[in-house]
Structures are given as C-alpha cells and as structure tokens.
Amino acid sequence: MTHFSPLTRRRLLMSIPLIGAMGIGFSFWKMLTDMSAGTFNSHDINTPILNRPVPYFTLPGVIPQQGFSSTELKHLNTPVLVIFFASWCIPCLEEMPILLSLKNFLPLWGIAYKDSPYNVKEFLHNSGNPFTRLAEDRHGLVGIDWGISGVPESFLIGAGGIIRWHNPNPLTEETMTHILLPLVKKISS
Amino acid sequence: MKFSTLFKTIFVVLCILFPFSLLAVDDPEEMLPNPKAEARAEAIGEQLRCLVCQNESIEDSSSALARDLRKIVREHVAQGESNQHIINWMVQRYGAFIRLRPAFSSSTLLLWSVPFLAPFIGCFIAYFFYYRHKKTLPPHAPLTQEEKKRLNILIKDTHS
Numbered sequence: 001m002t003h004f005s006p007l008t009r010r011r012l013l014m015s016i017p018l019i020g021a022m023g024i025g026f027s028f029w030k031m032l033t034d035m036s037a038g039t040f041n042s043h044d045i046n047t048p049i050l051n052r053p054v055p056y057f058t059l060p061g062v063i064p065q066q067g068f069s070s071t072e073l074k075h076l077n078t079p080v081l082v083i084f085f086a087s088w089c090i091p092c093l094e095e096m097p098i099l100l101s102l103k104n105f106l107p108l109w110g111i112a113y114k115d116s117p118y119n120v121k122e123f124l125h126n127s128g129n130p131f132t133r134l135a136e137d138r139h140g141l142v143g144i145d146w147g148i149s150g151v152p153e154s155f156l157i158g159a160g161g162i163i164r165w166h167n168p169n170p171l172t173e174e175t176m177t178h179i180l181l182p183l184v185k186k187i188s189s
Numbered sequence: 190m191k192f193s194t195l196f197k198t199i200f201v202v203l204c205i206l207f208p209f210s211l212l213a214v215d216d217p218e219e220m221l222p223n224p225k226a227e228a229r230a231e232a233i234g235e236q237l238r239c240l241v242c243q244n245e246s247i248e249d250s251s252s253a254l255a256r257d258l259r260k261i262v263r264e265h266v267a268q269g270e271s272n273q274h275i276i277n278w279m280v281q282r283y284g285a286f287i288r289l290r291p292a293f294s295s296s297t298l299l300l301w302s303v304p305f306l307a308p309f310i311g312c313f314i315a316y317f318f319y320y321r322h323k324k325t326l327p328p329h330a331p332l333t334q335e336e337k338k339r340l341n342i343l344i345k346d347t348h349s
Contacts, residue, residue: 043243045240045283045284045286047282047283047284048280048281048282048283048284049282114253139257140253140254140257141257144254144257144258144261144282145282146282147282147283147284149240149241149254149283150240150241150254
C-alpha cells in the first residue's frame with residue numbers, strides 16, 4: 001500500500017462520503033430530468049411479452065366496427081399499433097389528438113378495455129375515431145394476457161404478429177416522432 | 190355495565206394477540222368455498238405485487254386489476270394447479286417484477302447474499318482498520334530536556 005501522511009489519509013477518507021453523496025445527487029438529478037423529459041418512468045413495468053408473438057385471443061368488435069384476433073395479427077405483413085384504451089380514462093382522452101395524427105402513418109387497432117360499447121362510441125364520437133379496427137375486452141382478461149397494468153398502453157406489432165415495442169404510458173408527440181415512427185420505418189424496410 | 194367493559198377488554202386483548210390479517214377482499218363472494226383452497230389462494234396472492242399500487246400485494250390492494258388477478262388466482266387454485274404453476278403464469282405475463290419475493294437466480298444472487306455477506310464484510314473492515322491502525326502508530330518519542338522542564342513548571346503551577 002502507498003503511504004500517505006496521516007493528514008492526507010484523513011482528507012482522503014473524508015472525501016469518500018462526499019463523493020458518495022455527489023454520486024447519489026447526480027443519479028437523482030438524472031432521474032428527475034429524465035422523468036420530466038418523459039424518457040424515464042419509475043413505475044414502468046418491463047413486460048416480458050416484448051419480441052414474442054401476441055398472446056392468443058379473439059375479441060368481438062364494437063359495432064359497426066370489426067373486432068380482431070391474434071390470428072389476424074399474426075398474418076400481417078406491415079406493422080400495426082394496438083392500443084388498449086377506455087372511455088373512462090382521462091390520459092386516453094389526452095392521447096387522442098396524437099392518435100389522430102398517427103393514423104396517417106400506420107393502422108391503429110383499438111381494444112376498449114373494461115368499457116361498454118355505448119360509452120366507447122360516445123367517446124370516439126366526441127374525440128374523433130383513429131381506429132381502423134375496434135375490439136372490446138369487456139372483462140379485461142385479454143389485457144391481463146398482454147400484461148397491461150392500466151390504460152392507455154400501446155404495442156407495436158411487426159410482421160408475423162411479433163410485439164416489437166411496448167409503451168405503458170399515453171403516447172406523446174415526443175415518443176411518436178423520436179421513438180415510434182423511426183421504429184416503424186426500421187421494421188417496415 | 191361492568192360486564193360489557195369486561196367484554197370490550199377481552200375483545201381488544203384478543204385483537205392484539207391474534208391480529209386478523211386485513212385483506213382487501215371486498216366481496217365475500219370472491220372467496221373460495223373451501224377454506225383450505227382459499228388459504229392457499231391468499232398465500233399465493235400475498236406473494237404477487239399489485240401492478241397499480243406497486244408496494245401492495247394483490248390481496249391487500251383494492252384496485253380493479255388486483256381484483257381481477259385475485260379472481261384468476263382463485264380460478265387456478267380451484268382447478269388444482271400448483272402454487273409454482275400459478276406464480277409462473279403471472280410471471281409470464283408481468284415479468285419477475287410481479288413477485289414480491291424475488292426468485293433466487295443469477296441476477297438476484299447478490300440481492301439474496303448481501304444480508305449474509307454484510308456482517309463478514311463489516312468485521313473485515315473493522316479488523317483491518319483497528320489492527321492496521323494500531324500497528325502503524327509510531328511509539329511516542331521520549332520528552333526532550335526542554336519539554337521536561339516545561340512540564341515541571343506546569344505541574345507546579347497547578348499545585349500552587
């Protein structure tokens with residue numbers, strides 16, 4: 001071991017807690033800035049479903065729109081965004097303008113989670129309907145197979161029904177332009 | 190009058206001695222008719238994290254998702270599936286995060302071993318600092334003539 005004078009040694013030892021506190025402070029600062037930028041959410045659950053085929057399900061449509069099943073998703077050749085939403089959920093309402101602009105880039109298939117067809121239709125009538133297909137998961141059991149813990153949550157389905165991306169939060173302008181659309185472009189090419 | 194106070198006292202003492210676990214089963218209809226199966230379902234549910242209120246188990250939480258998951262656990266228990274099978278079913282959908290008690294695996298090895306390692310590490314550090322410090326301290330140099338004189342003066346000062 002190298003020999004420091006007692007005073008230097010003491011100073012070095014004293015700097016350990018200081019460096020530790022600085023490290024912790026930096027981590028907190030990073031967490032908080034990422035949280036406000038929307039790139040980090042401490043409540044996110046990393047779903048194990050990522051990069052796996054969609055779980056088996058068949059759901060009825062919200063008339064007049066057609067429902068869909070896992071088989072249909074598995075036969076797709078182009079990406080589709082599946083969105084779990086509900087008329088009783090305020091973040092879902094806030095997400096609607098983004099979905100309405102997003103529908104120009106890729107098809108959006110909605111699943112109304114624990115909702116009544118009447119309320120869903122009313123909700124989409126007021127906010128505008130971005131969905132090409134619209135299914136209902138009345139009891140929320142299909143949602144559990146997908147590992148959702150709330151609404152809205154969205155899943156990007158690639159060719160062969162493989163889940164390529166999962167977003168457990170409302171879609172924002174930022175996630176759409178910086179994450180989702182580049183990814184869609186990447187997996188379509 | 191006195192009788193009712195006695196009853197109340199006994200009740201309070203009993204409550205303290207045998208605390209009922211306050212679970213969030215909102216509706217007695219949720220419970221399985223077979224008490225043994227119900228107890229097993231509760232034991233499983235207590236190991237599963239509610240994904241809405243993340244530090245509560247699904248048995249403690251009254252969120253809608255927790256209620257759905259409780260129902261699923263009970264359905265699987267009624268079908269006679271093993272505890273491990275039911276927990277795996279949940280992990281498949283929600284990941285290892287759903288387990289309030291993390292499984293022992295290569296990624297949780299450090300987590301599980303720290304409580305056993307910590308005392309050893311602490312003893313090692315204490316030993317290292319204490320003995321090494323003792324050894325490196327140089328013996329005190331004897332006092333010089335001048336210091337001795339000064340010491341004598343100081344001692345005299347206090348005595349007079």
